[in-house]
Amino acid sequence: MEKSIFRINKTFLAFIIFLIVVAVWNPLALIYGIQRGGLYSLIGLPLALILGIVGILNLAHGDFLTLGLYIGYIFFNLWDVDPLISSIPLFFIFFFIGIGLYLISIRYVLKAGHLNQLLLTFGISMILIEFIKIIWTTRPRSVYTPYASTSIPVGNLSIGIYEFIYPVVAIAILILLQLFLKKTRLGQAASAVGQNPKGAEIIGINTNFVYLMVFSIAFGIIGIAASIMLPRTPVFPLSGNSFTLKSFALAAMAGLGNLKGILIGGITLGVAEAIVQSIPGYSGWSDVVFFGVLIVVILINANRRLES
Amino acid sequence: MRNILIFIIATLILISLPFFTGAYFLHVLMTILIYMTLALSWDIMLRTGQLSFGIAGFFGVGAYASIITFSNFGFSPILSIFFAAGLVALIAAVLGFAVLKLREIYFAITTLALTMVFSVIIRNIPKLTGGASGKVLSNVIFNGDSTKIYWLILSIALITIIISEVFTKTRIQFAINSIRNDEIIAKSSGINIFKYLIFVFIITSALQGATGAIYAQQYGFVSPETTFSLDFLLLPMAMALVGGIYSTWGAVIGAIILGFASEYLKLIMPYGHLIIYGVMIVLIILFLPNGIYGTIIDKMYARKAEAKSKT
Numbered sequence: 001m002e003k004s005i006f007r008i009n010k011t012f013l014a015f016i017i018f019l020i021v022v023a024v025w026n027p028l029a030l031i032y033g034i035q036r037g038g039l040y041s042l043i044g045l046p047l048a049l050i051l052g053i054v055g056i057l058n059l060a061h062g063d064f065l066t067l068g069l070y071i072g073y074i075f076f077n078l079w080d081v082d083p084l085i086s087s088i089p090l091f092f093i094f095f096f097i098g099i100g101l102y103l104i105s106i107r108y109v110l111k112a113g114h115l116n117q118l119l120l121t122f123g124i125s126m127i128l129i130e131f132i133k134i135i136w137t138t139r140p141r142s143v144y145t146p147y148a149s150t151s152i153p154v155g156n157l158s159i160g161i162y163e164f165i166y167p168v169v170a171i172a173i174l175i176l177l178q179l180f181l182k183k184t185r186l187g188q189a190a191s192a193v194g195q196n197p198k199g200a201e202i203i204g205i206n207t208n209f210v211y212l213m214v215f216s217i218a219f220g221i222i223g224i225a226a227s228i229m230l231p232r233t234p235v236f237p238l239s240g241n242s243f244t245l246k247s248f249a250l251a252a253m254a255g256l257g258n259l260k261g262i263l264i265g266g267i268t269l270g271v272a273e274a275i276v277q278s279i280p281g282y283s284g285w286s287d288v289v290f291f292g293v294l295i296v297v298i299l300i301n302a303n304r305r306l307e308s
Numbered sequence: 309m310r311n312i313l314i315f316i317i318a319t320l321i322l323i324s325l326p327f328f329t330g331a332y333f334l335h336v337l338m339t340i341l342i343y344m345t346l347a348l349s350w351d352i353m354l355r356t357g358q359l360s361f362g363i364a365g366f367f368g369v370g371a372y373a374s375i376i377t378f379s380n381f382g383f384s385p386i387l388s389i390f391f392a393a394g395l396v397a398l399i400a401a402v403l404g405f406a407v408l409k410l411r412e413i414y415f416a417i418t419t420l421a422l423t424m425v426f427s428v429i430i431r432n433i434p435k436l437t438g439g440a441s442g443k444v445l446s447n448v449i450f451n452g453d454s455t456k457i458y459w460l461i462l463s464i465a466l467i468t469i470i471i472s473e474v475f476t477k478t479r480i481q482f483a484i485n486s487i488r489n490d491e492i493i494a495k496s497s498g499i500n501i502f503k504y505l506i507f508v509f510i511i512t513s514a515l516q517g518a519t520g521a522i523y524a525q526q527y528g529f530v531s532p533e534t535t536f537s538l539d540f541l542l543l544p545m546a547m548a549l550v551g552g553i554y555s556t557w558g559a560v561i562g563a564i565i566l567g568f569a570s571e572y573l574k575l576i577m578p579y580g581h582l583i584i585y586g587v588m589i590v591l592i593i594l595f596l597p598n599g600i601y602g603t604i605i606d607k608m609y610a611r612k613a614e615a616k617s618k619t
Contacts, residue, residue: 057413108594114413115359119549120593122542126586134580245424252417284432291421291428298418302410 015264022271029274031159037270038167041263042225043243044250045173046218048262051251053194053214056106056117060125061247064219065240067128068094068226070136073235076143083143083230090223098219102212110211132237140236148231162232167267169228173221174263180217190214249294255301269293322462326455334458340567341465342523346544347551348468348559349515352475355554356508357488358408359416363516364541365423370396370517371524371535372430375443378525380436385449389521396517397510404506420541427536442531449525457526464522468515472556475508484508550592552599561601 022030047061058064068090075086105124109116151158181187192200193210201207226240233239250269254261269290276286326334346363353360373392377383383391407418430437437443450456475481483504486494494501520540524530543566551562569588573581596603 105590105594109597112593112597114416115354115545115549115553116593116597119546120590122546123586123589123593126589127583130580130583130586134583245420248417249421252414285428287428288425288432291424294421295418295425298410298414299406302414 011261011264015268018268019271022275026275026278028154028157028159029278030271032277033271033274034167034267035160035163035270036166036274037267038170039163039229040243040246040250040270041266042166042170042173042228043222044247044262044266045170045177045259046221046225047244047247048251048254048259049177049218049221050215052259053190054106054110054211055197056110056215057114057121057248059118059121059244060128061222062240062242062244063125063128063132064094064097064222065226065243066132066235066237067240068223069230069233069235069239070132071223072227072230073141073143076230082145083227087224087227090227091220092223094223095216095220098216099212101219102215106215107208107211129237136237138237140234142234143230145231160232165228169224170263170266173224174259177259186210186213246290249290253294253297319466323459326458331454334454336567336571338454338458338461338526339571340563341461342519343544343547343567344560344563345461345465345468345519346516346540347547347563348465348472348556349512349519350544351548351553351555351559352472353508353512354548355475355488356484356505357411357491358505358509359412360419360509360512361416361541362419362422362513363544364536364538365419365426366396366400366513366516367520367523367540368423368430368530368532368536369399369426370520371530372437373517374521375445375524375530376436379443379445385525389518389525392521393514393518396520397514400510400513401506404509408502408505408509423536423541427532430536431532438531440532442529442534445525445528448528461522461526464515464518469556469560471511471515472559476556480504480508546589548599550589550599552602552605555601555605558599558601562599565600 019030022033043061043065047058050056050058071093072083072086072090075081075089076083081089101124105120106117109120148162149160150162151160179187181191189200189205190210190213192203192205193207197207200210246269250262250265253265253269272289272293273286276289277283325337329337346367350360350363370392373395374385374388377391378385378388403422407415407422410418431440434440448457449460475484483494483499483501486497486499487501487504491501520535524535544563547562547566548559549562550566551560552558566585566588570581570585573584577584592599598606
């Protein structure tokens with residue numbers, strides 16, 4: 001146990017040093033990176049939660065995010081509800097979507113292996129996107145709120161203020177989740193199930209209920225993430241799509257069940273991406289950073305595991 | 309012997325089809341055969357227990373390799389297809405040393421990430437690849453003679469089927485199955501796991517690269533968005549799973565069913581036909597987890613066993 005704590009500290013130390021170095025060298029990249037990385041972490045958290053505890057790879061993750069954006073858009077457009085306020089109803093709407101989805105489909109593939117889970121969620125994602133296209137067409141939409149476009153001038157550039165909300169909300173949700181997992185009975189049961197589902201069942205934990213709750217809570221967080229990002233995101237049927245892969249990448253990098261790692265990994269990648277984007281003529285390569293770092297980290301981890 | 313005879317007759321029928329059917333049906337058939345090749349090659353890799361998400365990546369690299377060697381270096385289309393297969397095999401051989409150490413979702417995610425890396429690299433060397441807008445050929449292969457293109461696609465599909473059957477009928481099958489079922493036992497009984505894994509990985513990747521090359525030559529067009537589309541990953545997976553994994557005919561049947569289904573649905577409802585396609589996939593995963601072919605085979609075995617126990 002001691003050793004693992006030591007390793008987390010070392011990673012954290014490396015992370016802080018990395019941020020300081022970037023801050024001295026290219027402060028703008030640091031700021032953009034933290035904003036972007038905060039968003040990645042915010043969206044990656046629910047996926048990692050589902051993957052780490054329920055053990056399901058949800059390929060429809062980004063598409064549910066898109067659905068959240070559209071529902072937030074409806075709230076804003078029809079009832080004039082500010083996106084930040086609609087994050088509360090969206091949490092509950094998605095919580096219930098999560099319950100429904102789990103009960104009618106996910107629970108049947110829990111034991112069927114990764115492949116069937118992937119294909120099931122792929123089918124769900126397909127259905128979802130087509131529904132969105134039929135109902136709202138592919139026309140891009142957006143939500144305008146005055147506060148989302150405030151910025152402060154730094155030198156001859158200006159930095160958006162609103163985007164700082166991403167890391168803040170990500171950290172807040174992370175803290176709440178940690179409290180939930182450590183302090184509440186359900187949370188403790190969930191941690192136990194995440195570590196050893198069979199053992200948890202033997203000592204009398206209702207694993208099905210735990211899965212249902214964790215799945216639905218994670219879905220609620222998707223709802224929050226969608227409403228938070230709505231003021232700065234164009235809404236179209238594929239707007240959440242690219243986040244599925246990046247969230248996967250984050251979860252794989254952090255290691256299953258390591259929620260804190262999502263935040264550190266997300267911000268590291270966000271900053272690395274921002275650095276590449278700030279080099280003139282090479283901004284198109286920023287995605288290689290994301291997936292390149294992912295591949296390297298996975299390979300290093302695998303080698304470490306093989307040696308031990 | 310009877311199976312081989314059936315196979316030969318079916319092949320002859322397939323070869324002579326262009327003389328009897330219209331251009332539209334032939335086109336549908338070509339699309340299905342392309343996806344079938346991808347589905348089957350993915351299934352062959354899956355039999356080793358490695359869930360590869362690299363199909364779309366190798367498909368895309370093959371497509372680009374073929375188009376670039378054809379239009380920039382003046383290779384003949386057929387030669388460019390062979391070149392693409394060889395190049396992808398080489399890439400798979402090099403990458404295999406690193407990625408084949410990984411297992412389960414780590415392998416899956418890494419191969420998926422590789423697909424993304426390929427597509428970003430290709431998008432960012434516009435001088436060679438045409439960048440984000442892609443590359444258009446002035447002329448498609450065989451001057452667009454659909455019969456010859458059909459035969460070309462049919463031949464790659466048949467090669468894949470034959471390779472898959474050879475793998476299930478020879479020693480390789482035992483090695484592959486033992487790796488999937490219990491790697492430690494396989495290792496301790498003296499199987500060189502890595503040798504078999506990399507062999508299968510290279511062969512299936514080369515098939516996917518060649519398929520990509522043929523596809524690109526057929527349409528005379530490549531672009532990062534369409535060529536590296538995750539459709540080329542997920543639809544073949546869906547086909548293999550709907551038909552039934554770990555067998556040649558499962559993937560083939562799945563490709564035929566989903567291929568015709570999607571084509572038919574496209575005709576009767578141009579908007580939203582993918583919903584029904586998605587519902588089909590979901591229902592089959594929920595109610596026939598072994599796939600259509602797998603379920604039929606299971607039933608047949610159960611009936612045979614029952615008949616035996618009665619006598």
